[in-house]
Amino acid sequence: MKIFRTSSINIKILLILIAAVISFGTLYYTRILVEKLQERDRELVELYAKTFKYISSSTEVQGDFTFLFDNIIKRIDFPLILTDSEENVHNYSTGSGTRNLEIDSTLSEEETDIFLKNKIAELRIHHNPIEITYNDSIVLGKIFYGDSEIVTRLKYYPYLQILFAGGFMILSYLGFSFLKKSEQSNIYVGMARETAHQLGTPISSLMGWNELLKMQYDKPEKVMNISNELVHDLNRLNKIASRFSKIGSIPKLQPENLDDLIKKVIEYFEKRLPQTGKNVSIILEGKTTSKVDLNAELFEWVIENLIKNALDAIETENGEILFLITENKETIKIDVTDNGKGIDIKKRNEIFRPGYSTKRRGWGLGLSLSKRIIEDYHKGKIFLKSSVIGKGSTFQIFLKK
Incomplete structure (x- = not known):
């Protein structure tokens, strides 16, 4: 039985290693994808900041930048908060100071300020703010931003995938174990029946020879022949017992x-x-x-x-x-x-x-x-x-x- 226990353990180890490779591979690939998307979002925010900087330093009419500014804003699909240098949000009621951020209209001005400050603190954890500067020295404002919905989903996707894959592997393992136990049960039942079947013939012969001995006890030659057949059947019984004893052990x-x-x-x-x-x-x-x-x-x-x-x-x-x-x-x-x-x-x-x-x-x-x-x-x-x-x-x- 040691052979099969070792084989079973090796199969389990192999399955665990395969699952680990798939899990780490999925996590690694998703992480790279998330980092690329986050890099794209940061470049977009930096472009957004440069546009503000250019507008603030330009003497041209504001409307000349409308097309550029509108196209940048339309591409932003993640939460964004525009503050001054002191991190105060202005014009949030009109939506010009925030982007992709739901603010409860029933909140008071004070409650809204608290909400926005908490949101800024939350966004700061994930990404450092991008500063809007004038002449590369004076900070005019800051842009806080978070992850887009697709990035957020991608972050959790590998864990969900691993969870479902793990559940599938557990169910597969339980099913495999059930089939294995069922097969073992068939083996045990079959072995018992096979043993009875194997023993049946020589035992029946022995009983027959015994009856003949009773009938031929006074005829030495026939008794000797019967004795030889008895020995033959006894050897057969011994061989059967020896065969079954070797199943489950490592024979020489x-x-x-x-x-x-x-x-x-x-x-x-x-x-x-x-x-x-x-x-x-x-x-x-x-x-x-x-x-x-x-x-x-x-x-x-x-x-x-x-x-x-x-x-x-x-x-x-x-x-x-x-x-x-x-x-x-x-x-x-x-x-x-x-x-x-x-x-x-x-x-x-x-x-x-x-x-x-x-x-x-x-x-x-x-x-x-x-x-x-x-x-x-x-x-x-x-x-x-x-x-x-x-x-x-x-x-x-x-x-x-």
Whole structure:
């Protein structure tokens, strides 16, 4: 289980890192955008101040600047307060001293002054005022300004985005956790049923041999044969118990002859094929030149599961299951091909999922356990290489030398 806990932790760390990168990236990009907009607004206010300065120092008629002044004012979409050098606001009742600022008309003159002074203090926090000077020495007035509505929204936008993204990630995580728990539940139920199924056959055999012993106790030769079969079934029980005990722990791997292991499983099934009522031949082609680090019991279980699936898929009178072994310097490849009914393309991504089964009495653990044994314990790969409806399927196993 340690392998999967580590994998789960790594996935969580990766998700957190991705979320952090997205969050900081959004904040950084928005900050740059806000700074550019604020820079544009400040340039506009400076132009506004220069216009006032030019008007105050010019001897030309005021109306000559009307077009320029009106066009600057029209572009201002943020709060602005024009004061004298002592920061007193004049003509606020006509709106010439303020811009984009709502003043309650029911306030008294004194209350309005207090409101404007508070507003000036608030604007000063965000931006330093721009001075209107005469001859670059005498301060005629000051312009206080704030952020436009779009800048204000942009400031809060990344936090809202992070909030929604965080909420989505939390919901996704909860959904993922629910699916994981549901899958684990299917595994536990399936394991319990698979255990009962695996134990059922040898236990039934033992009960049968016991009855035969009662009937043949006075015939030494038959008792000896029955005793041998009893030992065989007891060994089978021991192997089943050993297999299940290795699931959830890290089994020991040791050099094994791959060909011999596959032959052993094939021979086991060939003895029992007549009982299935099917005429199926199991063929082994190719061989390995060196031993492979394996856990023999678990690897045999994988081969058994693949043969069982192939037998269930074969519906023709003359069935065939072909094991083809090839190798190179680094890997060994095992192709398991049958001439069964094939697998629907829509279901190919589901066949290794715990609990998935096309059999009415299946528990959906065979391929799931096989995938775990090959990929998690042996660091190999198992997948459905190809499948054609009505013609058969090929599973492929990769193992490292």
